[in-house]
Amino acid sequence: MLKIENLHVNVEDKKILQGLNLKISPGETHAIMGPNGSGKSTLANVLSGKEGYDVKKGKITFLNNNLLNLEPEERAGEGLFLAFQYPVEIPGVSGMNFLRTTINSVRKYKKQKELDGVNFLKILRKKAEFIKMDENLIKRSVNTGFSGGEKKRSEILQMSLLEPKLAILDETDSGLDIDALKTVANGVNNLKNKERSFLIITHYQRLLNYIVPDKVHILSNGKIVKSGDKNLAIELEKKGYEGIK
Amino acid sequence: MSIDVETKKTVKSITKKYKYGFTTNVESDKAPKGLNEDIVKLISKKKDEPKWLLDWRLKAFRAWLKMDEPNWSMVKFPKIDYQDSYYYSAPKPKKKLKSLNEVDPAILSTYEKLGIPLEEQKRLAGVAVDYVFDSTSVATTFKDQLAKLGIIFCSFSEAVKKHPELIKKYLGTVIPYTDNYFATLNSAVFSDGSFVYIPPGVRCPMELSTYFRINAENTGQFERTLIIADKDSYVSYLEGCTAPMRDENQLHAACVELITLDNAEIKYSTVQNWYPGDEKGKGGVYNFVTKRGACRGNNSKISWTQVETGSAITWKYPSCILQGDNSVGEFYSVAITNNFQQADTGTKMIHLGKNTKSTIISKGISAGKGQNTYRGLVRMGPKATNGRNFTQCDSLLIGDRCGAHTVPYIEVKNQSAKVEHEATTSKISDEQMFYCRQRGLDQENAVSLIVNGFCKEVLKELPMEFAVEAQKLLGISLEGSVG
Numbered sequence: 001m002l003k004i005e006n007l008h009v010n011v012e013d014k015k016i017l018q019g020l021n022l023k024i025s026p027g028e029t030h031a032i033m034g035p036n037g038s039g040k041s042t043l044a045n046v047l048s049g050k051e052g053y054d055v056k057k058g059k060i061t062f063l064n065n066n067l068l069n070l071e072p073e074e075r076a077g078e079g080l081f082l083a084f085q086y087p088v089e090i091p092g093v094s095g096m097n098f099l100r101t102t103i104n105s106v107r108k109y110k111k112q113k114e115l116d117g118v119n120f121l122k123i124l125r126k127k128a129e130f131i132k133m134d135e136n137l138i139k140r141s142v143n144t145g146f147s148g149g150e151k152k153r154s155e156i157l158q159m160s161l162l163e164p165k166l167a168i169l170d171e172t173d174s175g176l177d178i179d180a181l182k183t184v185a186n187g188v189n190n191l192k193n194k195e196r197s198f199l200i201i202t203h204y205q206r207l208l209n210y211i212v213p214d215k216v217h218i219l220s221n222g223k224i225v226k227s228g229d230k231n232l233a234i235e236l237e238k239k240g241y242e243g244i245k
Numbered sequence: 246m247s248i249d250v251e252t253k254k255t256v257k258s259i260t261k262k263y264k265y266g267f268t269t270n271v272e273s274d275k276a277p278k279g280l281n282e283d284i285v286k287l288i289s290k291k292k293d294e295p296k297w298l299l300d301w302r303l304k305a306f307r308a309w310l311k312m313d314e315p316n317w318s319m320v321k322f323p324k325i326d327y328q329d330s331y332y333y334s335a336p337k338p339k340k341k342l343k344s345l346n347e348v349d350p351a352i353l354s355t356y357e358k359l360g361i362p363l364e365e366q367k368r369l370a371g372v373a374v375d376y377v378f379d380s381t382s383v384a385t386t387f388k389d390q391l392a393k394l395g396i397i398f399c400s401f402s403e404a405v406k407k408h409p410e411l412i413k414k415y416l417g418t419v420i421p422y423t424d425n426y427f428a429t430l431n432s433a434v435f436s437d438g439s440f441v442y443i444p445p446g447v448r449c450p451m452e453l454s455t456y457f458r459i460n461a462e463n464t465g466q467f468e469r470t471l472i473i474a475d476k477d478s479y480v481s482y483l484e485g486c487t488a489p490m491r492d493e494n495q496l497h498a499a500c501v502e503l504i505t506l507d508n509a510e511i512k513y514s515t516v517q518n519w520y521p522g523d524e525k526g527k528g529g530v531y532n533f534v535t536k537r538g539a540c541r542g543n544n545s546k547i548s549w550t551q552v553e554t555g556s557a558i559t560w561k562y563p564s565c566i567l568q569g570d571n572s573v574g575e576f577y578s579v580a581i582t583n584n585f586q587q588a589d590t591g592t593k594m595i596h597l598g599k600n601t602k603s604t605i606i607s608k609g610i611s612a613g614k615g616q617n618t619y620r621g622l623v624r625m626g627p628k629a630t631n632g633r634n635f636t637q638c639d640s641l642l643i644g645d646r647c648g649a650h651t652v653p654y655i656e657v658k659n660q661s662a663k664v665e666h667e668a669t670t671s672k673i674s675d676e677q678m679f680y681c682r683q684r685g686l687d688q689e690n691a692v693s694l695i696v697n698g699f700c701k702e703v704l705k706e707l708p709m710e711f712a713v714e715a716q717k718l719l720g721i722s723l724e725g726s727v728g
Contacts, residue, residue, distance in 0.1 A: 048683050051675065076685035084683075088676040092698030098684075101694060105685035141698065158684065 001026045001197045002047075002166055007058035009039075009046055009222075016042045018222035020058070024166070029198040031208055033233060034219035035241045040201045041085060043219070044170040047199075048082040049075050063165065077109030079165030083155040083172050090142040095154070098142045099124060103161055127160045131187040148175035156187040167191070168199045173207040185210030205237040218244060279328045282306060285433050288333050292402050295409060298416075305422035305432035312426045318589040319618040319650060320558045322531060325496060332434045332467075387451065396480075397442040398453055401469050404440035411442055415473055419502040419539045419566070427498040427560075428535035435469040435500065443478040443509070452708050454483040468499040474509035476542065481512040483711060497556075499534045507542030507569065514707055515563075516715050518555035524725065526585030526614075529557025536563035537593075540572035540601075548575040549592065550706040552715045554722040557586055562620065564593035567601035567629075574603040577703040579715075581696075581722045582615025582647070591621035591652075596629035596662065605636040608700045610719075611647035612726035618650040625662035632662035640670040641699050643692065643726050693720030 002024040009017040016039045024030050034040050046053045047060065049072035060067040063078060070078065090098065104114040115123070128135060133153050143151050152172055159167050169188070173181055188198065188211050200211060208216070208230060216232040217224045218241070226232065226244060236244055285306050289299040314325070391398050397408060405412050422432040443449055474480055484501075497519070503511050513536075522529025532555075538547035549563040565574030576592035594603035609617040617640065625632045640649035651668050673695050681691035696719050697704065704712050 050679050071687075072679065072682040073685050073687050076683055082683050084680065088674070088680045090677055090680070090695060090698055092701035093694055098694070101690070102681075102684035102686065105687075105690065109685060162684070 001028070001063065002199070003059075003061040005059045005061075007043075007046070007060065008056040009042055009058075010054040010056055011042065011052065016222055017046070020219075020223055022217065022224065024197045024199060026165075026197055027192075027194040028214045029192065029200065029211065031200045031202060031213040031216045031233060032219050032224075033202055033205075033216065033236060036203075038219045039222045040219055041170055044082055044085075044168050044199075044201055047075075047168060048072060048080060073105070074109070076162075076164075077106055081159050081162055081164035081167045083152075083159055083167065083169045085170040085172075085174065087143045087146075087151045087155055089144045089146075091144050093142050095138040095140060095142050096124075099138070099158065099161060102158065106162055124161065128157055130190065131156050131160065132183050133157050149177065149180040152176055152184055153180065153187075156184050160187060160191055163191075163196075165195065166197045166199065168201065170201045171203065172200075173202055173204065181207065182210060205233040208233045278331055280306075280330070280332055280434065284332050288434055288436070291333065292405070294405055297413065298405060301417065301422060302433050305429050306434075308423045309426070309429040309433055312429060314426050318560055318620070319616060319652075320560055320587040320589045322558055322587075325531070327430075330496065333436075390450070394447050394450070395444040396447060396449055397440065399440055401435075401438040401440050401471065404471075408440070408442070411473065412440070412471070415471060415502070415504055417502075419504060419537045420500055420535055425535060427533040428500050431467050431469060431498045431500045431535070435467045438469040438471075438499070440470070441472040441480060441482065443474045443480045445476040445478060445506075447475075447478045449478070449480040452481045452483050466497045468497075470499070470501040472501075472503045472511055472513070474503075474505045474511050474545075476507045476509060478506075479510045479512075481708060482514070483708060484513065484515045485517050495529075495531055497530055497532045497534070499536075501534070501536040501563075503536075503538030503547055505538070505540050505542060505545035505547055505569075505572075508544045509542060510546040510548070511538065512548045513538070513550070513563070514711060515549075515551040515553075516707075516711060516718065517551065517553045517559070518718060518722075520557075521555050521586050521722075522557040522584065524584050524613075526557070529586070530555065531558045532556040532561065533558075534561040536561065537566065538564070538574070539566045540569050540574065540598075542572070543569040543598070544571045545569050546573040546575075548573075548577075548706070550575075550577040550703065551579070551590075552700075552703070552707070552718070553578070553580040553588060553590060554718055556588075559586075559588040559590055561590045562592055564595070564622075565603065566595045566597065567603065567632075568597045569601075570598040571600045571602075572598055573601070575706075576603075576605045576607070576621075577706045578607045579610070579700045579703045579719070580608070580617055580619075581610045581719065582612070582617045583723055583726050584613040584615065586613075587616045589618040589620055591619045593622040593624070594634055595622075595624050595626070596632040596634070597626045599628065599630045599632075601629055601632050603634045605634070605638075606702050607636075607638045608703055609638070609640045609649055610643070610696055610699070610723070611640070611649050612643035612723055614646045616648045616650070618652060620652045620654075622654040622656070623664050623666075624656040625659050625664065627658045629659045630661050632659060634662075634664045636664075636666045638666075638668040639699070640668075641696065642670065642672045643723065689720065689724055692723050692726060696720070696723060 004020055004022040007017050007020040032040055055068060065078060100120050107114055128138060131153055137150060172184060213230055216228055216230060218226040285302050289302055420428050422429055441453060472482060503513060505511050519530040519532060540547055547565050553559050563576060567574050574594050580588045580590050582588050592605055605621055607619045609619055611617040619638045623634045638651050642649055649670055653666055655664050657664060677695055678691050681694060697716050704715060707715055
């Protein structure tokens with residue numbers, strides 16, 4: 001699914017990622033944990049193609065594509081999804097319109113027929129109900145005036161509509177109360193299958209109680225310093241990042 | 246031979262021909278270049294106008310000679326040589342093309358993106374249409390239906406002939422022939438346009454659009470429109486067309502006058518997409534338009550909605566004179582400038598009567614090297630007790646080489662009047678763009694989506710079918726503005 005080899009990335013001449021390696025197979029859920037400034041969000045942004053990241057060295061292969069050659073929208077079309085840490089507000093654009101536009105853009109990329117209004121609504125209602133997202137919220141402008149929890153729920157709704165092959169969750173748990181956390185985790189677990197992979201970026205082990213990872217990696221100073229199974233996260237929670245090193 | 250002598254000679258010869266029956270071939274029916282009293286007389290004569298109208302034109306022409314081109318706006322353009330233009334060419338100034346193959350492929354691709362049917366594409370591009378799909382008969386059906394209600398909807402020339410009393414009563418009462426340089430020029434040489442009269446108590450059952458009017462084509466560069474809504478009546482009027490119009494005329498100076506009597510309402514919507522010039526700023530239409538409405542009656546209302554995406558230069562201030570007590574004026578505007586386009590547009594809300602209300606929502610979008618200015622006047626006269634105005638001007642910048650300017654003028658002469666003005670300037674953020682692209686939208690679609698959101702308050706004022714095309718048009722106008 002995803003293979004990252006010896007990735008070096010600078011941001012404004014500052015070295016952030018320094019030789020990162022990671023391989024995710026189809027159907028696997030990986031968690032990346034690490035202290036502030038270890039390069040977690042940089043990794044998410046480089047994978048999704050945000051500007052301002054200078055890839056100095058290394059290779060990223062996503063489903064047999066050289067990922068670094070693709071535009072962000074092409075990566076989305078190929079099935080890469082990023083649930084943002086801070087989803088941005090787009091005033092005046094209704095969620096309904098936004099969701100339908102994004103779905104049809106991705107379908108168009110895959111050379112599938114675009115969804116008409118009726119079929120789109122059918123699918124939307126089903127998915128929104130599952131993650132307990134109020135339909136009135138979807139009618140409002142995208143993320144505009146949403147609470148932290150509503151924004152994250154909206155990200156998960158988009159993920160479930162776009163049905164990506166690889167979903168990256170960038171600190172989706174931050175700012176969520178326990179009920180919202182469970183709903184979000186439930187949404188993710190429901191999407192898990194043999195083909196779909198997840199990369200979960202988080203500070204805390206808490207989310208991993210609900211979304212159980214196959215592998216846990218600890219990122220420090222731009223490198224993965226330790227990998228293990230879900231127990232590594234529990235150990236980390238007890239000892240802290242200092243204790244693991 | 247000096248131009249002047251040549252003009253006179255040719256005019257003479259044409260007028261003579263006319264006496265003997267006007268059967269010259271279409272190609273040659275063009276007055277010589279330049280503008281003088283003879284040309285004004287020729288225009289009037291060709292249209293078989295009554296003497297009072299010719300006199301009005303001549304008064305305007307003489308006034309125009311003493312006026313100077315206005316220079317207070319932000320738009321910059323090379324000096325126009327008014328003597329180097331044709332002021333009369335009829336009846337078909339546009340060359341008919343044989344097939345769509347002769348049309349600029351760029352224009353065709355825009356038609357396609359807008360989803361315009363093939364027959365309609367031909368009409369817009371000026372291709373001779375075999376009336377297999379007979380739009381003329383459609384128009385006739387509508388005309389019959391309107392006539393039953395007593396609604397008059399015809400070309401200006403036809404109205405001069407059939408309803409001279411209405412024209413005489415209202416023409417120039419909102420925009421006097423001395424009003425401003427371009428309006429005065431229009432008053433002297435206007436070619437044709439639309440006339441609408443809605444009788445008392447009638448609610449016009451359909452959106453009136455030039456599209457449904459026979460003889461609507463080729464009204465030329467000096468259009469004149471007059472709409473009168475008599476007591477307790479209502480009409481919604483659509484002007485223009487969302488597809489790019491092929492036009493060889495560079496200077497456009499149109500006039501639109503609206504009049505509402507007691508309890509009447511006029512809703513006037515425009516989508517303007519004239520040729521904006523190329524990416525290098527070459528070519529494009531200069532659109533100098535005077536639009537003004539008078540709420541003469543009590544409780545009457547005039548609402549302007551405009552989406553201005555075309556023209557190299559847009560100079561336009563659709564205004565409302567709120568004379569009647571409790572009358573309401575509205576102005577909703579989206580103006581886009583991309584590449585080298587310039588727009589100086591806004592409105593004037595003149596509050597004269599008691600409890601008059603006005604709302605101004607203006608959305609300016611600048612991209613490329615475009616310059617966009619909102620210029621608006623809100624005046625509360627001494628008798629405008631409890632007058633209210635709310636103005637909101639938002640500017641959106643795309644890229645770092647464009648400009649947005651807001652120039653509000655506020656004059657309040659009544660203590661009880663209230664005027665509110667809000668203004669914002671923002672940019673499409675990199676975060677918004679990336680968010681949309683991460684969800685699969687390419688750059689152009691992302692810009693289009695964000696811009697449509699920005700303009701939503703204005704777009705929702707447009708009649709439904711117009712709104713859908715206008716949305717697509719916003720995206721098309723901004724093509725090439727990012728990346």
